[in-house]
Amino acid sequence: MRHLLGLADLDGVRLVGGAGGLDRDIHEVALVHAVAEIEQLHESTLAVTTSKGFTGYEIEVLARAAHSRRVVGLLVVGPLRVLRSTTRMCDRLGLPLIALEAGEPVRLASHLAALVQEPFTIAVRRIVAVTRGLPPAPTTADQILQPVSDGLRAPVALLGPDGTVLAGPEDFPLADVALPHHPRTVDTPLGHQVIAPVFVDDPVRPELWLAVALPPSHPLWLDGVAQLLKIAGFAVTALTARQRIVGEQDARDRSTLLTELMDVTQALGRHTVERAIRVGWRIDGWHTGVHLRLDNPGPPGPAATALVGRTLREHGLAGALAERADGWVLWMTSDTEPPSTSFRGTRRSVASAIGSIHDELPLVAGVGRPYEGRGGIARTVREAREACLFAGMTARNGRVEHIDELGARRYLARWHDSEAFSSYARTVLAPLDGHDVLLRTVQVYLDRESSASAAATFLGVHRNTVNQRIERVEQALGVDLANSDDRLVVQLACRVLNGPDGG
């Protein structure tokens, strides 16, 4: 109220009483002439009336009604003789009574109302201007941030979960607060920061935040900015979701394309060739395949694919990348046949690439030999996959296996792949379900050429213990491990279920 009187610049304005109430907020201005009209008013309204036709007691009656409605003040336009009773009453009730000798009540009320609404009006106008500048289908976050920043005349940034600036000025002065789950305004030495969360996939946990650094501002304006960030946040959500969909579609496309390329029984259609070209894959040339397998179960997500592609490129491994059910396939193409020693270099690069992101994304990889042409893609990728099956299983061979180094194990890879054999293996070993010790013992025993002593040494038990266990296994499975066929089946079954070294 005090501010309003200062702003309104009214000639001949006189505070009659109730100075104690001058610091209350005003939200509305209303013109009244009778007590009945005051009873319609909202709290925090300034009531304007004319003294025309008034004796004087009317002001006291109006003031009393105004006070009951928690009206912020009473402005009386026109000549007014004020008695002590009026002044004392307004002082006691803390109701500012202002007399303005001359004026036109309607115009005055309108002018004051405009002043009272001003912060709100300005806020709305600027917000509308900003939303007008937002593109309907932005393709980058900057296309969203720029109109917001221009309209607010303040820096705006898009932040990731750890506060890193993903879009907007890199030197954005982020306030030292936890990123909130609801729009929040923080006071800073230079003014305020308004931070609003952006929800993309999870409706409960935000993944991104929009932040604005503002100079000292009116609370109504800060609230308006928070609402604006909410709107911009919707645009960011839409953009991110669209990018993810596109990314997923791309990944699916590449995955199916790879499958088509590898299916050598079908002739290579022109359509497939075009798609490959569009995606930037080469079909002619010498291809070296790499298969990367995720240690965690489940198909990889688009964020992981982006990371893998970026990392491989950084380590000099550029080529066609496609998602598979358990990871990725990469093949690199060169015009001429790579020298036979090149596999070591490739293996080293792949190992260092996976090593660099191991904490985020634990991977193992297999590398195939180089082959030429379309058929070559299929062969090298298959070899890479087989090699990959053995990768990461023992400490000895590290996380990357090259097909050339697999040796005979390469042939076993086929068995490991087979679903039929897996289920057969499970059936064979079913009687030992729950008897892990026995399983382990028999595998170790068979791997050491049926030597009880060697097995005992490895397992750290007595020879006799090993023999006892083997007897029990033979009984349980109904086999004779002296028989070479039985032996082979059990050994392979163990391998399939438990891996090369007994799990």
Place this chain on the structure above:
Amino acid sequence: MWTLTADDIDDLARGAALMGSGGGGSTRSAASLLRHQLDRTGPVTVVSPTELPADAYSVPVGLVGSVTVFEEKPLHGSEFARAVSTIERYSGVTCSAVLGFEAAGVNALLAAAAAGALGLPLVDVDGMGRAFPELEQTTFFLHGSPIAPVVVTDEKGAVMVIDGVDGFSAERLTRSAVVTVGGWGLIALNPQRNDVLARTAIRRSISRALEVGRLLGSGDLAALLHAYGGRALLPAKIVEVERSAGARFGRGSAVLEDLDRSGRLMRLEFQNENLLLLEEGQVQASVPDLICLVAREHNRSLTTEEIRFGLEVDVLTLPVAPQWRTPRGLGLVGPRAFGYDVDYTVPGGRR
């Protein structure tokens, strides 16, 4: 039936002034006029309307206009006789008793003087129960009994008969006539049947004025309020007075401050009578109830002309006759009839 003697005059004057609710005019010269009358013609018999023949008529009389002018330009003495004989001749009715149409202020005393001058009994009733400014604000008009013909006389011998108009017009014409003849006139209204008076007029008006005057004179405000159901609002000092010029009757406002130093302030609005009492914008007492400022020093009710800064008063309110509190009654004499946009209330919810 009882007799009003010269010894009762002071009490009657005091009581009549209180019943004036700030109006009714200064009773000083009317009191001495009555004294002279009673000295000449002896005590006045005061009767209740039921003691009179039901089909006989009584004539309401009184002064209309400026009491201030009346004090300086007093009665000649023949006005009562001229007024009553004119109305008898005009209406064809013989009046066997008189009453004051307003048994408050000067008109209570003048009614008694008229009874003395005409040798007729004074009926113990009136048409207002307090002072009101206008003729339609009478029980006659309230109950549908015509107040015209009105006969107006002055001290120089003029006689005017106003007839053929309703109560509101009768009031306006009477007012203009009175202004034209110099400021005041003695009037007689249409004679009323005694049985109608018994039924519709305000009863015991003179008796009450006398009793009130006696209690007031003895300083026993508590007994007065107890007897008449009134309230004392607060002992106050008049700390501010504002009178507005140009209004029809002397309008004004006064601020009363609690003598007990509680800081309470009350605001009085008056227009010839005390009409509205407010505290912090809320109505504490309102017309038609009586609002009286009793000067503490003299145990005397102040007229509105006497309100001035510095006087110490007891602020009282007395209930008006119940028939004024009806919707039709309030239409004639409620706050809105006097231009105050508030509802008639009795604080505490008593109506």
